Amino acid sequence: MFVETLIIGNGFAGRTVAHGLTGPCLIVERGEKFNIFERRARFNAMEKADRHDALIRRSYESVHAFNMPEELPPDCASDYILVDGGCSNHWGGLSFRLSASMFDQTADGFRWPFDFQTLQPHYRNAERLLRISADPRDPDERNSLSEIQGTHRWHQALSPYFPQAYIGAQAHNLSVENLDGQGLCMGAGDCELCPMDAKTRSLHIRNNAQVMNEVLVDHLRFEDGKAVEAICQTPKGPLSIRFNRVVIAAHGVESLKLLWKSNLPPQTPKAFIGRYCQDHAVAELACHLPKAKIPFFQVNTAAQVVIPELSGELDGIEYTTLGLMTSASNAALAGALDLKKMNSWAVQESVEELAGTLSLYILLEIPPQWDVSLFYEGGAVRMDTDGYHGNKHRYDAVIAAIYAKMEALGVLPVREAEQAHYQNAFGTHHLVGMLNMSAGDNAVVDKDFRVKGTENVYVAGSSLFPRCGSRNPTVTVVALALMLANTLNERA
Ligand SMILES: Cc1cc2nc3c(=O)[nH]c(=O)nc-3n(C[C@H](O)[C@H](O)[C@H](O)COP(=O)(O)OP(=O)(O)OC[C@H]3O[C@@H](n4cnc5c(N)ncnc54)[C@H](O)[C@@H]3O)c2cc1C
Numbered sequence: 001m002f003v004e005t006l007i008i009g010n011g012f013a014g015r016t017v018a019h020g021l022t023g024p025c026l027i028v029e030r031g032e033k034f035n036i037f038e039r040r041a042r043f044n045a046m047e048k049a050d051r052h053d054a055l056i057r058r059s060y061e062s063v064h065a066f067n068m069p070e071e072l073p074p075d076c077a078s079d080y081i082l083v084d085g086g087c088s089n090h091w092g093g094l095s096f097r098l099s100a101s102m103f104d105q106t107a108d109g110f111r112w113p114f115d116f117q118t119l120q121p122h123y124r125n126a127e128r129l130l131r132i133s134a135d136p137r138d139p140d141e142r143n144s145l146s147e148i149q150g151t152h153r154w155h156q157a158l159s160p161y162f163p164q165a166y167i168g169a170q171a172h173n174l175s176v177e178n179l180d181g182q183g184l185c186m187g188a189g190d191c192e193l194c195p196m197d198a199k200t201r202s203l204h205i206r207n208n209a210q211v212m213n214e215v216l217v218d219h220l221r222f223e224d225g226k227a228v229e230a231i232c233q234t235p236k237g238p239l240s241i242r243f244n245r246v247v248i249a250a251h252g253v254e255s256l257k258l259l260w261k262s263n264l265p266p267q268t269p270k271a272f273i274g275r276y277c278q279d280h281a282v283a284e285l286a287c288h289l290p291k292a293k294i295p296f297f298q299v300n301t302a303a304q305v306v307i308p309e310l311s312g313e314l315d316g317i318e319y320t321t322l323g324l325m326t327s328a329s330n331a332a333l334a335g336a337l338d339l340k341k342m343n344s345w346a347v348q349e350s351v352e353e354l355a356g357t358l359s360l361y362i363l364l365e366i367p368p369q370w371d372v373s374l375f376y377e378g379g380a381v382r383m384d385t386d387g388y389h390g391n392k393h394r395y396d397a398v399i400a401a402i403y404a405k406m407e408a409l410g411v412l413p414v415r416e417a418e419q420a421h422y423q424n425a426f427g428t429h430h431l432v433g434m435l436n437m438s439a440g441d442n443a444v445v446d447k448d449f450r451v452k453g454t455e456n457v458y459v460a461g462s463s464l465f466p467r468c469g470s471r472n473p474t475v476t477v478v479a480l481a482l483m484l485a486n487t488l489n490e491r492a
Pocket residue numbers: 008009010011012013014028029030031079080081082083084085086087088089090091092093094095096192202215216217218249250251252254255258428429430460461462472473474475477
């Protein structure tokens with residue numbers, strides 16, 4: 001079999017490249033086709049003894065033994081799934097652009113090869129493709145399809161303390177026009193396996209590409225600098241696909257593995273494959289806003305509120321504070337309860353005051369300089385997390401800075417509710433970096449998305465990011481995939 005352009009992976013990255021390409025292409029995808037409502041039914045039928053997120057993940061398991069994800073170490077809480085469309089089914093839909101400051105690095109090794117402005121038009125197209133809905137107060141002026149309704153209630157409640165707060169953009173379909181098969185968000189929660197199929201998934205990205213499912217690309221065969229053949233495994237036996245050019249969009253770990261297993265040309269900088277892995281570490285905090293009545297459950301989508309006043313960068317670590325829009329945790333409520341008032345029988349007043357308690361989720365950057373890395377040994381992917389553990393104490397200062405910011409704004413920290421998850425593990429399923437396209441000599445991929453030393457191997461996905469910061473990656477993955485499609489069209 002021969003194809004002009006072969007794309008490996010049918011997630012957002014691969015599917016968006018196919019969407020933007022003008023010439024013929026074939027997508028190969030190791031995962032089987034599935035029906036999202038059948039998976040939801042499977043989840044509903046499960047014994048609910050395990051954690052909710054673990055059950056959702058099990059609902060997405062592939063039927064094929066060859067679709068087992070790599071086992072990452074216990075101090076990395078991230079994972080991924082391998083059914084048709086991959087993590088782009090499982091994601092939560094919270095949609096950010098990266099901060100502009102991520103593009104202002106001075107060190108070449110962690111600097112993007114283009115500036116933030118170059119990416120802007122692609123971000124705008126990506127936001128349309130993902131059917132983003134946004135808060136009109138969103139400072140990134142998103143190119144959204146619709147507004148999140150009910151945002152003014154949140155602005156009103158939070159503005160005495162956090163006047164810049166806004167509801168994070170969502171790839172949850174809130175528009176009744178041109179649904180194109182996608183469901184409508186009713187704010188039911190459970191975005192990771194949406195009962196209405198309202199969250200945008202990769203399979204909602206329209207294109208005319210042919211997709212061959214249940215085809216696992218094991219490795220590429222190179223003749224000198226040119227990759228000529230994908231050696232594949234299928235349930236019916238081995239398969240070989242020849243091509244003119246190939247786009248690897250197999251996501252974080254799997255894109256690397258495929259390269260590690262290939263006879264790469266000598267000019268490809270193998271030593272840098274797997275380096276500078278980024279993800280996010282997390283802390284959960286809580287605070288009390290005196291006299292506020294927070295309007296929980298009063299927007300038409302499951303969402304998080306971004307609090308710029310409690311976000312920023314310290315010691316090279318970008319951090320983003322999200323307010324949870326579901327009622328505060330028990331620990332936060334217990335910590336915020338005024339026991340003196342309660343004991344003096346002002347029961348109603350002290351309970352009513354709890355309406356000002358907010359749980360917070362802090363996304364903490366793992367800077368690329370900490371050099372968490374992946375490598376391939378004994379037929380499996382391994383991770384070196386020493387750089388993380390040697391540096392994680394720096395997050396303590398970030399948390400202290402967030403508390404100090406709260407106090408300066410008249411917000412009361414509820415320290416009893418603090419959960420410094422970062423002390424034990426990191427990971428929010430954001431497998432970023434590892435095939436970086438930096439402006440430095442450590443780049444594995446050049447500014448045209450081509451693996452260095454090769455003539456015709458391109459990469460799409462979050463593994464390209466030289467620096468991610470504390471923002472979720474997917475809008476950037478889609479924007480870069482559009483940019484790559486343009487580059488390939490120009491070359492053709
Ligand atoms: C639980 C969870 C929540 C998340 N929430 C958010 C969020 O709120 N906001 C956000 O921005 N991001 C979020 N993410 C991250 C988001 O899912 C990813 O950034 C995005 O889906 C990546 O798209 P992709 O196409 O690169 O990878 P994928 O969607 O995983 O696609 C890769 C595809 O390649 C296939 N594949 C892999 N190896 C091979 C091979 N060798 N041969 C053939 N096919 C192969 C896989 O089966 C898969 O279908 C979340 C992720 C998870 C898991």
